[in-house]
Amino acid sequence: xxxxxxxxxxxxxxxxxxxxxxxxxxxxxxxxxxxxxxxxxxxxxxxxxxxxxxxxxxxxxxxxxxxxxxxxxxxxxxxxxxxxxxxxxxxxxxxxxxxxxxxxxxxxxxxxxxxxxxxxxxxxxxxxxxxxxxxxxxxxxxxxxxxxxxxxxxxxxxxxxxxxxxxxxxxxxxxxxxxxxxxxxxx
Ligand code: 5GP
Numbered sequence: 001x002x003x004x005x006x007x008x009x010x011x012x013x014x015x016x017x018x019x020x021x022x023x024x025x026x027x028x029x030x031x032x033x034x035x036x037x038x039x040x041x042x043x044x045x046x047x048x049x050x051x052x053x054x055x056x057x058x059x060x061x062x063x064x065x066x067x068x069x070x071x072x073x074x075x076x077x078x079x080x081x082x083x084x085x086x087x088x089x090x091x092x093x094x095x096x097x098x099x100x101x102x103x104x105x106x107x108x109x110x111x112x113x114x115x116x117x118x119x120x121x122x123x124x125x126x127x128x129x130x131x132x133x134x135x136x137x138x139x140x141x142x143x144x145x146x147x148x149x150x151x152x153x154x155x156x157x158x159x160x161x162x163x164x165x166x167x168x169x170x171x172x173x174x175x176x177x178x179x180x181x182x183x184x185x186x187x
Pocket of ligand 1: 015035036037039070072074081082101102105
């Protein structure tokens with residue numbers, strides 16, 4: 001049986017990782033969906049915990065079998081994807097999968113699971129993104145401008161998501177995020 005899916009995406013600098021960690025702590029029904037990939041495991045990474053690690057030919061066979069909801073070549077020759085079987089594994093445990101993914105991947109999953117998924121876009125006002133990048137003090141003017149352009153581009157996708165959460169204050173944003181997720185799961 002299919003359950004529900006929570007999909008979260010954000011432009012870089014929006015503070016997504018912290019927010020998502022807080023969300024998973026607050027909503028015990030959620031479990032992170034583990035992605036598949038073809039890169040080598042880094043020291044300390046475990047198969048089936050951090051990723052499902054595959055050889056490229058195995059990954060290609062899975063693509064042919066239609067095993068992925070979405071997949072992308074993120075770096076040259078390195079494939080990453082979300083397995084349908086991962087959602088089923090989590091539903092079978094009586095939990096709901098949470099997918100943290102880039103904007104493109106998020107919208108692809110939403111297309112496949114229109115009725116039982118909630119897509120959430122985490123954003124921050126452009127001035128706040130700019131301020132956060134400046135505070136890091138590591139960006140040259142040129143680099144900063146480039147990152148801001150990228151953030152602006154990513155922000156332009158916000159309206160395609162079911163819900164938007166503005167992360168200006170982390171506590172307020174966490175409360176909002178937990179609320180929209182609980183409303184959806186509680187239906
Ligand atoms: P890393 O190799 O550093 O763990 O991840 C590299 C990139 O792969 C990240 O930017 C992440 O967004 C992307 N990625 C991880 N899992 C998936 C997935 O299931 N699907 C897609 N499309 N990208 C993914």
